[in-house]
Amino acid sequence: MKPPPFHYHAPTTLADALTVLGETGPHGKILAGGQSLIPLLNMRLAAPAHLIDINRLAELDRVDVDDGGVRVGALARHARVEADRSAAEAIPLLRQGLRLVAHPVIRNRGTTVGSLVHADPSAEMPAVLALLGGSLDLVSASGRRTVAAADLYVGPLESCLRADELAVCARFPRPAPGTGTAFVEIARRRGDYAVCGVAALVTLDDDLRVAAARAAYLSMAPVPHVLDLIEAVAGRPPDTADFAAAGRLARGRLDPEDDIHATAEYRAHLAEVLTARALREAAEAAVGALGASRPDPERAT
Amino acid sequence: MSARMFGAPVQRTEDERLLTGRGAYLDDLGADAYAAVFVRSPHAHARVRDVDVTDALDVDGLIAVYTHEDLTGPMAEPLPLLLPHPCIVDGRTPHALAAGYVHHVGAPVAMVVARDRYLAEDAAERIAVDYEVLAPVVGIEAAVAAEHVVHAGMSDNVAAHLVQEVGDARAAIAAAPHRLELDLDIERSACTPMEGRGVYARWDEAGGSLRLYSSTQTASGVRAAVAAKLGLDVGRVEVVVPDVGGGFGVKIMHPWPEEVMVPWAARRLGHGVKWTEDRREHFIAAAHERGQRHTVRAGFDDEGRLLGLDVEILHDNGAYLPYGVIVPIVTSTQLLGPYKPGAYRVEFRSLYTTTVIVTPYRGAGRPQGVFAMERTMDAIADRLGRDRAEVREVNLIRPDEMPYDQGLLFQDGRPLVYDSGDYPRTLRMVKELIGWEGFAAERERARAEGRRIGIGLACYVEGTGPGPYEGGHVQVGTDGRVRVATGLTSQGQGHHTILAQIVADELGVAMSDVEVTTGDTRRMPYSVGTFASRGAVMSGSAVALAARKVREKALRVAADALEADPGDLEIAGGRVHVRGVPGAGMDLGTVAVLSNPLRYAFDEASRAATQFARPADHAAPPVPEGDAPGLEGTDFHSPLRSTFANGAHAVVVETDPETAEITILRYCVVHDCGRLVNPLIVEGQIHGGVAQGVAGALYERMAYDADGQLLNASFMDFLVPYASEIPPIRIAHLETPSPLNPLGVKGAGEAGVIPGAAVIASAIEDAEGFPVRSMPISPSDLFGLRRRFAAGEIPPLRRAERARGRRANETGEPDV
Amino acid sequence: MNEETHEIRLRVNGVPRAATVPARRLLSDCLRHDLGLTGTHVGCEHGVCGACTVLLDGRPVRSCLMFAVGADGHEVTTVEGLAAADGTPHPVQRAFRECHGLQCGFCTPGFLTVVAAFLEENPEPTEEQAREAIGGNLCRCTGYVNIVRAVLRAAELRRAAGRDPQAGDPAPRGPVRRQRP
C-alpha cells in the first residue's frame, strides 16, 4: 500500500496555486489535509499525475466569525474550527458535527473544506453545510463563484467543482434567532463514519412555538439529504410537539441502501428514531438559546 | 533467600526497549534489502492463462519478476500439508506461486523484487495477468451444494470427514425424556495482529548458508520447511524471530508461500530480500477462522442432565488445507467443556471454498464449540423452566472425578483426559462476581424504566500446552549472568519475563541477571512453536528443568571447591554458600569458571577463581566421564498429555429498545490456569482475549460477496474495536495446579476469547426474550431479529413468556 | 523512468535532519527507512490504527497520511524522542510499564505519542477522558484495560514530577512541546 508516483507542487501563494491548477487541469488534484486523499492513494484507488499541496497557503488557514456567520478557510483543520469559541457560539452545530468527525488525531490534520469538497455521503460537515444552507467559495485562474450547498453535491464522492477550481472557503450562515441544533448519529465504533446520522435544526418563534424544523441526513442518500419536517410539528410548543411524527415523516421520504454494516430497513428505522431524538434535542437547545438571549426577569431570581 | 519471583506481578523485562522505540520488528531490519511484493489474484477462482510482465520491465529499480515457471524442484511442487490426518479425504495445498489456477482472491501469482516497496508496487501494477474466470464457491451452503467444485478432480468440496462417538448418542437421545435440536452459526473472523506477516532473508554465498528472519510463531518449523524447499541442509539455515507485533495464530507455520519465496529469491539474487505484508494483503492473503455451522441434538432428563448429545459440524476451511483439520477437531472435542455429555457423537465435514485459508485463531475452534454447548445449556434450561446456572451445575464434572476421561482423542492425538480443575467452584465464583442471584430483580427494575438488560453465562475447558516437547538451555557465564534460550517464539505474551522469573527462582539469582532468548534456531534448534497456550507450560517447564540441572551442577562444583557437602549448600543472590553461613561461598560466575577446566584468566572472575582451584587429580580426566565443561544445561519438557485450564465468563448487556445498539455493562471472568507465574501478565492475556471475544461477538466478520470478493478488507470496515467498545473487565483467579508439569501451570493465552460469542449471545437473548443462534450480531442484525420475532417467525423464550405472565399477575394486567 | 526527488529539512526529536525523498514518500517511511527511526510503526497505512502517530509541531498526526515533503520545515517528535535527553523515561513510558499497558508493543509508540500530547492539554483526566483520548488507536493485544490505567497513572507521575522541586519545570521533561509554526 504505497502511493503511485506524481509530480508535486507546493505553491506558496493562492495565485501560484491557481496557475498550476489551471495548467494541470484534470490531471491535477489538490492536497489539503490528506486524510481522505492519501488513503485513496495508498490503496492506489486514485493516481493523479500532479498533486498541488495547499498546505503552504497560510492565507487560507483562517476562521472568521461575523454577523453573517462563520467563514472557514481551506486550510483550517477540523480541530482548529472545533476549538474556535466564537465560531461555536455563533453556530453550535459546527462543534456538534465536528466532534463526530473521525478521531481527534485525524481532525488535527483534515480540513473542513476538504471534507466538504470530498463529498462523502457519510461525512458530517457536508450535512451541516446543507442544513444551514451554506455555500462554498470557489476560485480559479479564470474567476470566482459561490456555490450553494444544495448545488454542490452531485453524487457520492462527487461535488461540482471543476478541475481548475480551488475551494477557498466555506460559508456557514448563522441560523435564525430562536434556533437550536443537534447532531446525533450511530456509528459501529465511536469515530467511524455513521451508519445513520441526523443533523437537526428547530427554530422557535416569539411565542416559543416551532416555526422551523429541518434535518439533514448522512449515509441515507448519495448526497447530504435535507428534509423540511415542519408539517409534523408546526406551531406546537417544544414539549408537546410530536417529534416522533416528524421521524415517521422523514422515514417515508428516505430511501437508504443496504451495505455490509446495516440493512436499508434498519437505516430507515434509525432515521426515524434519530430524527425524533435530534429534533427534540434541537428544540431544547432552542429553548435554551432563547432563554439565554432574553433573560426572563422572573425566572432569573 | 531472595523474594520468590514466581507468582509475583513483576514488571516486564521486554518493556524498556519497546517503550523507547528500540524494538526490532521484521520491517525494522534489512534496511538495504530489496523489497518484494506479490501480484495477487483479483478473482476468487480462475485459470491463469498468461502472465505478461513486459510493461513492468521498464520500471526503474526493478530487480526481478518471478512466476511459477521460474520455480523448479521442490519449489515447483505444492506446499506441504503440515498436519495430515486420516480423516482428510483430499488434502489440497497451494503452490508458492499459482500453478495454473487461483482459488481465492489474494492468491499469489507472481513475485516482484525491486529496490524499494514503492517501485515494486509500480511494477506489480503493470503485470498483466490473463485470467479465465471460473465459478466461485462462497460460504458453507454453496460448498455443501457442490454445484461447483473448488478443486479440479474432486466431485464435491469435502476436504475431510470425521465421526467420533462415545456410547450410542442417537439411541440415548431417542430414549431421553426431553429432546431439542438447535442450528448454531458462527461467521468468519481473523486474528489481525497489528503487525502483518513479514519475511527477510539473506544468503551468505561464502558460507552457503541462509539467514532468515520471519515474523512467525514457529522458528524451527520455518527452518525445516525452508531447508526442504530450497534443498539445503537444515544446518545451513538459521531462522531468527525478531520482535513480533502480535500473532494470535495467524503467524503459525505451514509454511506460507511468501516464507519460501523470499529466501528462494534472496539466494538466487545473492542479495537481501524483504517482504512486509501490508494491511490489505493481510486480509486477503493470510488466514481467517471461526466460520462454522453446528446442528446440535440433545436428550436430557427433568433436571437438565444431558443423556445424549449429537453434533454435526460444517467447517469452512477456505481454499486449501495446509494446516490440516485442527480447528474442527478442537471444536469436536472441546465442545464438551466442563460437562459430562452422557453419550456423545460428533461428526464434521471440512469444506473447501474459494476464500482465504483457515488456520487457528486464538481459541482455535473452541469459541465455536463453547458456543454450541453453552447455547444448548441455555436452551435446555429454558425448555425446563430452570435456572441456567443450575442446569450447568448438574452436568459439571466434580473435582473428585479428576482425572476425567472424555473418551475421545484430542488435537495432539492423545486421549482427552482432564487433569485437574474445580468446575463447580468456578461456576459459583462467577455467579457471585456478576451478581447472578440478584439479577432477576435488576432486570425487572430496568424494564420498569423502559430499559432492556440481560445476563449471560458461559463455561469452558481449554486443553493447553500440548507436546510433543519444548526445550530450554540455561548457561551461567563467568560474569555470573544467566543466559536462557528456548525455541518457541514470543508475540507479546511476556515470555522473556516469565521465563526469567522461573529461572531466577530455580537458580537463586536476581531477575536482572537473567537474559532470555526465544525463537532463534542458533540458540535452541529443537522446538515446536507458540500456539495452543503452550508458552508457560512447555517452555516454562523446560527452562525450569534445565535450570535445575545447572543448579545441581553448580552445587556439585562449588561443594568440591568449598570442600562442603552439596546438601549443605544453597544459592541465593547469585552466590553459592553454606546454608546459614552467607560469608562462606562464592559467586555463580566463579562456579562457572571452575566448571571449565580450561581456565584462561581473561577476566576478573577467572582470576578470582584461582583461589578455589583444587590441586588436579591426576587419576581422573579433567572433564569427568558423563560431565561437560561449562556451567550450563539443556533439558526438554515432554508431557504425557495436554493440561486443561478452565473458566467461566458472565456478562450483563443492555440493548437499546429503539436503536438495537448493544452495550456491555459488566464483564466478569473467573479463570483457572493453575499456578500463576505472573498475575500481571495473565490478566493482560485475559483482557486481550476478552476484547477479541467481544470483537468476534459484536463487531468483526468477514463480508464476502457471492463472487468471493472480501468487501471489508480494511480496518475501516473490518471493525477491530477501539477502547470505546471494550468494557471494563473484572477477573477472579482460581489456582488448581496441574499435576502434569513441574510448575503446576496451565496455559493462559487463549482463554479470554473462548466464551465470548457464547456469553454475549446468552445475555442478548436474555434481554430480548427470543433466542439468538447466530453470531456475530450487529445492531442491524438484532433489529432484523426483532422484526422477525414481532412477525412471529421466531418463537419467544419460554422464560420470557413466564416472566410476562408473572408481571401481568402482579399488575393485574392481562397477559399478552 | 527516474522519479524526481526533493530535499527536505526537518527537526526530528530536536535534531535537525535532512533527507532526499520522492514526493510520494510517506512520512512514516521517511522516518523509518530514510532516518532510521523505526520506533514509529505502520499497521494499516489508511489512517485507522494509529500505530504511526507522531507529533507534528507538538500535535499528534498520522504519519502514514502525510508525505515527507509536507513535513519540510516542521518539527517531528517520535517515540524515540519522548524520553529526556539524559534518558529519563517520560512519565507515559514509565506508566505503560508499571501498568502492563503493552504486550507486543507494536501499537505502543502511537499510544505513547497520543497520550503524551493529551496530558499536555489535560493534565488531570478522568477515566472517561483517558479512554476517549486513546479512542483513535487500535491495540489488538491488551483490550485497552491497562492502557486506560496507564494514562491515569502517567498523569499522576507527571503531576508528581511537577511537584518535585528537583524537576524544575512543572511540565514533564522531554521534548513534547506545543508550538505552532
Ligand SMILES: Cc1cc2nc3c(=O)[nH]c(=O)nc-3n(C[C@H](O)[C@H](O)[C@H](O)COP(=O)(O)OP(=O)(O)OC[C@H]3O[C@@H](n4cnc5c(N)ncnc54)[C@H](O)[C@@H]3O)c2cc1C
Ligand atoms: C480513519 C479516518 C476516519 C475518518 N472518519 C471520518 C468521519 O467519521 N467523518 C468525516 O466526515 N470524515 C472522516 N474522515 C475524513 C476526514 O474528515 C478528512 O479530513 C476529510 O474528509 C477531507 O479533508 P482533508 O483536508 O483531509 O482533504 P484531502 O484528503 O486533502 O482531500 C480530499 C479531497 O478533496 C479535495 N480538496 C481538498 N481541499 C480542497 C480545496 N480546498 N479545494 C478543492 N478541492 C479540495 C482533494 O483534491 C481531494 O480530492 C476520516 C478519515 C480517516 C483517515
Ligand code: FES
Ligand atoms: S499506519 Fe497510520 S494509521 Fe495505521
Ligand code: FES
Ligand atoms: S500491544 Fe500488541 S497491538 Fe497493542
